[in-house]
Amino acid sequence: MTIAVTGANGQLGRLVVESLKAKTSAGEIVALVRSPEKAADLGLETRAFDYARPVTLGAALSGVDTLVLISSSEIGQRAVQHHNVIEAAKAAGVGRIVYTSLLHADTSSLDLAAEHVETERDLAASGLPVTVLRNGWYTENYMGSVPGALQGGALIGSAGDARVSSAARADYAEAAAVAATQDGHAGKAYELAGDTAWTLPELAAEISRQSGRDIPYKNLPQADYAAALKGFGLPDFFAEAVAGWDVAASRGALFDDGRQLSKLIGRPTTPLATSVKAAIG
Template identity: 70%
Template structure:
């Protein structure tokens, strides 16, 4: 069974390819990449693949048994791009699609959920057997802010006391590799999140513990947070979106205590302390 991975040169895609190489024969893995020249070090077969260019997608999926559709990084374009891929998969006779969706996509208040719901509906309508991996937040989304917090002595956000059940990219990549390589997961939907929820205040406290420097969590009104992000160089639209994610987190949108991810990968998810340590290293 040949497994193809879209977005194979991305941060998640590269980790998925590495995880798959531990589970299946290298000849059974195909990396799909918009820029194949960036995939040379993956060590597997590479085919050109651009979500936004329907022509040629079906040819790229020829002979593929399972397609891991890693959601596009182009927010606002995802629905159309994913529909291109699904149509091509049907034309090529792909046997199953594994899709990286969003935690509680069917009920989530996050703006991001709309395109994931649309994609899930398109998958259901396609008639192709599907496995849905509804991924929670990456811990790296937050540990990336640690250098800035150390520079100013505070971690800022608008998440209040909302608990975030994040996991590392490597955790989600391992789950994707397992779901794609084991037929038992056909037709299943997994709500994937970290074992232990934490708040931004907890993150600040962990940075304080590991560095010996007092880092506070400064909870800001969303508009103030967005303006601070803009001052740091982010585009206004991106800054507003990030502040909105924090507001959703304050209302529980990023929390899940079902531990489906750790059960799927057969080990505990990466603890926050380990993620902070890796970031500081």
């Protein structure tokens, strides 16, 4: 069986590839990337594959049994790009698609949800067997704030006391590898999230405990948080988006207690303390 991974050179893609290598032979894995020369270190067959250029897709999917479709990183272009891949997969005779969607995409208040919902509809209409992995928040999304919190003496955000059911990117990668290599996942959708939810004040407390410093959490209005992020050098669009995601979190968008992720991978998800330790270094 040939398993192909889109975006195999990305942060999630590389981890999916490593998880797949532990479950099947490298000869059965194909890395689909924009620039094959940048993925030579993966030790796999690599094929040129660009979501936005349909002409590159058909040949790259030849002989693929299972396609792990990692969602595009280009917000605002995802639905069209994913549609291109789905159409090419149908034409190439791909046997099944495993797609990385968003936690509770159909009911989420996150602005990221709409493109995932559109892609899920495209997949349902494709006639192909599909497995939908609705990934919750990556713990790493917040770990990038740890150095700044240590430097500035406080962790800032706009999520209040909202509970975030995050998991490490490696946990979600293992779920994708399980879904791609095991039978019984076709036609299913999984709501994937971390075992133990945490709040931003609890994250600040964990940073304080591990660093030996007092790092409080300061909750800011959305506009003030976005302005602060811009001051740190984030592009305006991204700063506004991050602040909006925090506000959505305050309304429950990042919480889930179903523990489907740990059930799927057969182990507990990575604890917050482990990720904080890695972020502090």
